[in-house]
Amino acid sequence: MKRLIIFWCLFYGVTTAGFAQIDVTIPDTKAEKGTSVVIPVNVSDLTNQGVISYQFVVTFDENVLDAVGAISEETLTSSWGFPYVNVNVDGQMTVGGYGIQELSGAGVLVKLQFTVVGEPGEKTDLNLLLFVFNAGDPIADVHGGVFTVSSSNRIGVEKEMKKLRSFYLEQNYPNPFNSRTAIKYKLSERRRVVIKIFDLLGQIVRILEDKSKAPGCYLLYWDGKDDNGNSVPSGAYVYQLMADRVKIVKKKMVLLK
Incomplete structure (x- = not known):
């Protein structure tokens, strides 16, 4: 048993010694109720670390913050x-x-977008979980932050809240997809809705919706074709919802053939 423990320690030391460690932090942040807030995820120097991908989960109190995107x-x-x-x-x-x-x-890796829904003085931890660069190399040393709802005397905060929460765009399903994917969105009041699909160069591929819609839930389908009926190549695409030319929400989807 003693030999086994010594071997494990030596093996663990060898297998992790070559892995660099990157600090990943979320700063403490404050914002007023009814406002949109952008919170950065900061990283230390990534130079010569070969980072070409990342993924993580951030958790928070949904009674304080409402997730919008990144x-x-x-x-x-x-x-x-x-x-x-x-x-x-x-x-x-x-x-x-x-x-x-x-x-x-070093700098900001990505920016997280939220709507502040909590009351003044309420707080929530922003916890970083399951953070991975590439396939685990370099190693991420994560440190979450604290968000606090600051006090506000502004008039019309509740009106702004209603405006911010009047529609919601869901992630397409399935994703990735092969022949067809569904895109669902919700409206709590009548809005002029425009939903467009872009390639990663920012060029419009397809306009799925462009009309005034009553409150309710709506489901659209994209068949992987452009506005001319031509099939588009495999790859990542972005779909965007714009309501009354006021607010834009974007999400990414992947087409695999």
Whole structure:
């Protein structure tokens, strides 16, 4: 048994000694009820670490924050395009990204978007779970943050809250998909809805919806074809919902043939 323990210690030391460690942190943040807040996920220097993908889960109190999505604009991963986001589980957001170009430098990896729904003074931990770079190398040393709802004397906060929560775009299913995928969205009031599909170069591939819609749940299907009826190649695509030209929500999907 003693020899086995010594062997395990030596083996563990050898197999982990070559793995670099990257600090991943979420800063403490404050914002008022009824506002949208963007919270960065920061990383230490990724230079020469060969990072071409990441994935993690962030958990929070859904009574304080309502998950909207994630963006990569002005981050280390901006060249990778839109991150993959799943917010179908209350109090949880799954985020991932991948690209051909290796990441380098320190800074913001990705930005998380929320709507503040809690009351002034309420707090929630932002916990980072299951964080993985590539297939586990380099190792992520994660540190979550705390979000606090700050006090506000602004007039019309409840009106703004209603506006922010008046529609919701769900993740397509199945994803990845082969021949057809479903896209569901919900409206709590009448809105002019435009849903477009883009490739990763930002070019419009298909316009699925462009009309005024009454409150309710709606289901659309995309068959992997453009507006001219031509089949598009396999790859990642982004679908975007815009309501009354006010707010835009984007999600990523993958077509595999």
